[in-house]
Amino acid sequence: MNRDDDIRIAQEFRKRQNRQILAVAIALFLVLFAGVVHKRPDIFGAFSSSVLFGVQAVFIAAFIGFTAMNWRCPVCRNHLGGDINRRLCSKCGTRLQ
Ligand SMILES: [Zn+2]
16 A cells, blocks of 8 residues: 555545544534423423433434544545544554544
8 A cells, every 4th residue: 555545544534533533523412402392391492301302312323424424435435433533443453544
């Protein structure tokens, strides 16, 4: 593998990493926001717990689905697991950053 490939892989990983961080932030925000809506029916109107639970379940499922698609090694498509700052792919050993 030459230097250009290394740079392209690092750029692709960086893009995936940024998308993943954004997805975590959005998922956390939505889950917290649903909690606030539940606690403050005076401001947001009364939603039943089952509706809010259903909405949160959809957010979480969407987040898991997004992660399964996005959080992969750019070279071998191996899922990268829980470490957002992973340096090497555990399967093919490609340097990611
Ligand atoms: Zn890999």
